[in-house]
Amino acid sequence: MLAKVASLGVLGIEAYPIEVECNVVRGLRYLAIVGLPDAAVKESAERVQAAIGNRQYRWPRGHITINLAPADTRKEGPAYDLPIAVGLLAADEQIEATHLADFAMVGELALDGTVRPVKGVLPMALAARDAAVGGFIVPEANAAEAAVVDGLKVYPVRTLDDALGLVTERLSLEPKQVDIASVLAQTARYEVDFADVKGQEHAKRALTVAAAGHHNVLMIGPPGSGKTMLAKRLPTILPPLTVEEALEVTKIHSVAGELPAGQALVATRPFRDPHHTASTPALVGGGSYPRPGELSLAHKGVLFLDELPEFNRATLETLRQPIESGSITVSRALMSVKFPAEVLMATSMNPCPCGNLGDATRECRCTVGQIRSYMARVSGPLLDRIDIHIE
Template sequence: MGYRGGCLVLSKIYSCVLNGLDGNLIEVEVDISNGLPALTIVGLPDTAVKESKERIRAAIKNSGFEFPMKRITINLAPANTKKEGTHLDLPMALGIMDAAGQIENEKIRDFAFIGELSLNGKLNRIAGVLPLVIALKNSGFRKIILPEANAEEGAIVQDAEIYPFSNLNDIIRYLKGELTLSPLQGGKSIHNDKNNRDLEDFDDVVGQESIKRAFQIAAAGGHNLLMIGPPGSGKTMLARRFPSILPDMTYEEALEVTKIYSVAGLLTDQSSLITKRPFRSPHHTISSIALVGGGRVPKPGEVSLAHYGVLFLDELPEFQRNVLEVLRQPLEDEVVTISRINGTLTYPSKFILVASMNPCPCGYYGDAVHPCSCTFPQIKKYLSKISGPLLDRIDIHVEVFPVKYTELQGEHRTKDTEQLKIAVEHARKIQIERYKNEGIFFNSQLKPKLLKKYCKLGSSEKALLEEAFHKLGLSARAYNRIIKLSRTIADLSGSDQILVSHIAEAIQYRNLDKKFWNMQ
């Protein structure tokens, strides 16, 4: 497009904007007409998009091209969709130059463009490239021009041709045919995330066999877990080794996690595809928005950054109660819904919650060695910071005791990560096959209707469960979670049926309800 027969012609360039983790195709329409020099952007642009007019003007001039001294109108279509981010700089700049006749290459319609411009025409790294490229490819654009710093991230996407550039001048030269560049073929530059440290091994943990067993059950069935114990008993050490026994991520899982980190701006030059399960451990001073996501420009929170991985909350009662309560919806629904005046965003949050806490403010309630200095009202107030509905959503409650000196000095070797992981993977395979037509993957995802179908109990098992229900004062949700735990324990043992021994072990992971929570 550009000048044709002395008339100015509309230019149309394609790009994309984010809506949560998904992208929406955007048409950047540019019209240049006679009148007082002005640059107007319409189509619901946010502040960052409005400010781009100054970056675009300087970038074009400092790249050695002429900025049209005309009346320029840029429309971002569809006009009823909110446009956010700085990555529309590049398509708007190219639209202006195309409408002004400085490119004159119809092949520009075959490309989609994303990139932020600096004042000297350099292309800066942007956040959210991966979901943008996926959306553009799904919209029919295989050829995508983007910043060189985002090349590895964009090249993750299969069947996409990525053309990375470092500045505006080189892009213009390429579009004019003055420069050649071979594209990166999508899917060929995938490598493991080198930023993730090597996972720690359960072999480093001396003793604590019962706690390791609880972690194995949690990993096998996707169950949430709470550890209660005095300081120095190894709660944090155990939690940090939990991801090592989770099954390796599939390509689809890795791609989804990487999209979240891309939108959050947490991918680096050294990382393209995140291949290790996330482990997020936010400080207890975290706000509810930082935990579940949101903000003026909504971003994923810690629960989404822990997607397909582990969210570890150390010293659980130290978190603000209103912060803990916002966990209830993502724990139940496995998604976070953020409503704003311009629309509703949804971020995935399929994580395993691991939490730890002291049994009282001083940490030594019930300890056989250290006397507890807390009064009963202090203990009650401390435990009351965690609500019953939140506790009901945590399947496994275990008490962690300090390791004895004889265990520290002993030569006895315990199960390491590899042994624990093999059993977990076997149990996961059983569940995937069992629920292949149900739309779920783990026992922890069983709904009441499916619970009756896949967790049938005999008379002895029902009698034991009834006795536990009355003695422990369990809620209906806790009752269902004991059955889910029993199903996972049965899968780990290779049993098709849930037996009394499986029910008995599952009840052990809820018997702290009577010791701690009933005093509330």
């Protein structure tokens, strides 16, 4: 028998509908998962088999084919465990899933049948609403994140039994509800405050202008002069996130797995400070299956590059185009993914290799040639994109 379960996948930061087709027929025992699955999807057979058995159901006998449509798009991650399990039990006629077509579902299954959280639930919820599904079944830890989408019924489940109860009408659950405006107001708090800074009037004035006009800024000074302290407090003087901006930022963090379990929204301006050894894919995004990098994770917030000359020069050069355009396109042989990257870039550097140039208490021993070589590590075109220089 054939059973079809609606699910969703993520490409970039956008989601698209996926139909999980499970077919069970008589014949030699055999299992095939098709539709360009990655290793995690292929391994789902072992997780699903253990979960079904530990929930007192029977693994279907015979020839099993699981198709993830559309078949020409690569599928990755464990989010299809739950729809595969429900589809197999429906195809084997162990449950009477009268309302299976009314739901879309995602979730990773533990071996005991509990449902674990997955990445990218917010963009999936937005796509589910656009597809006009009757209800969206998600892991309990992802429910708050999905429930911020207005006009979508979100049903949190803890176990495989809960999901089966919903599609068979054996269980009645109330949809999760979240007031997005109140969540945004209650969680929009920073751990630091620009008002904490005493003195540094010249630097504070420059950063205030940078925040007001959304100008990129470079701070040059010896170690201990407060460059990092000021940069960390820069997001606190930016305007509060609007609801639309918070949803856009949360989508990126959800896809990257950076959203803590149970948290509904990223309510404050992001602040990202990658180490100077970060690779190009880590900074701007990439990988065989493109993921957002630090640049996109700082979208609508501050990207702070400390010790700017210590970054790989080729890595820094990749920032030139997205800083101006506000987006970064990662192209691969089979796909091209566009990530948003509207950031205020704050950078800092020492005035010389030893860092003591201009310090009244420590002597600088760098030669003129060493200082010029150090400053030349940052290209002119990149410096041209930094509007405010503070010394």
